[in-house]
Amino acid sequence: MASGKILVVDDEYAIRDMLRMALEIADFDCIETDNISDAHSLVVDERPDLVLLDWMLPGGSGIELLRRLKRSEATRAIPVIMLTAKSAEDNVIQGLEVGADDYLTKPFAPRELVARIKALLRRSQGMEDNQRLAFEELLLDADGRRVYLADKPISMGPTEYNLLYFFMTHPERAYSRSQLLDHVWGANVYVEERTVDVHIRRLRKALQSHGKDYSGLIQTVRGTGYRFSVRGLEDH
Template identity: 75%
Template sequence: MNERKVLIVDDEFAIRDMLRMALEIAEFRCIEAENIQDAHALIVDERPDIVLLDWMLPGGSGLELLRRLKRNDATRELPVIMLTAKTAEDNVIQGLDVGADDYITKPFAPRELIARIKALLRRAAGGDQQDRIQVAELVLDGESRRIFLGEDPVDMGPTEFNLLQFFMSHPERAYTRNQLLDHVWGANVYVEERTVDVHIRRLRKALQTPLKDYSDLIQTVRGTGYRFSARGVPSR
């Protein structure tokens, strides 16, 4: 089996060492950098499969490197997970706006990070669209494009399906309307932001049945946009 190569960019040796050991146990190959200059050189020379990028770095922030990567055609599609001690939602949104594929806040469990890495690599390879995703009694079958609540099929339009598939693949993360437009409708498609609100209302309505109400899975984040949260699963 070919090892997937992970670039760890963090100025703290203890964190790099902890990540390297956990990733090597999970059969990843690791390369390391402690500043954005070395990181960029390694990206060009070593071509990693994914980058774990700390927000705060000497000689420039991780956000600065992320912007540089997303401006370059050769590195634009390189998956990037931001590692940050910044928990304020506006900082998280800023990283996602620039182009980060995911983020995780310190301190974090290595097992959770590895799960995020594997999920992101599957998405980058196009594997997410065929996944069967389940949250409690809500089941999304990407291959047949069908939704079930328990044993009952749920009727919804193709845009609502795509929106739910994106949300279920990216739980517990807040997204702005613009980000949802880019991910679900496509970056090159012009659609007004309020269109997102219309489809959110339709999606919530579709997730309400006479016996089950899963509409609270789609949460409004004041001042930001929306998130999908399993904490909205109704109690039995």
């Protein structure tokens, strides 16, 4: 049984061929395309478990497709890893802020890519906890992997969900960015620490929904990192 279905979107045949071989060796099903239009159709029709999306594509940027996927309720939760030859920090941050869950800068080792994919799928497909966590009007349903604010569902990506789950199960303690990476991303996966800041911003934005502002629950601890604190709402 395959480990999951991965959509590869890259206009270079040699890159797609390398990715397909690496994914098939790792027991993933692989579908592929070289353009944005076909990529969106494949996401809708095939419902891949994860998308590997090149930054530069014919007819537009992979960022355009990423924005389209994240705007739709039907495709928003599908994890996306950006593949980019651009190493400038603003390009990486732009992809994360639009909604990418991770990124890799070319050239990269296939083994690292597979490790990133497996870690992201673990984050997106499940914490094996049967419980509901609540604070005032914020509710996290671990069974359904849903979050509610004022009895209405709020949308967030798998990484933001797992950050919130970790925070709600470990309240009132400050964690460094490195510790959050180990607990949420996985100790064997290399992700730069600035990635944590981007996902914290996205989590805080998600917690501002339905006329409520619970973003203050996620506190910045100067010189350390972040903390989930019920006292955050009192000061917010």
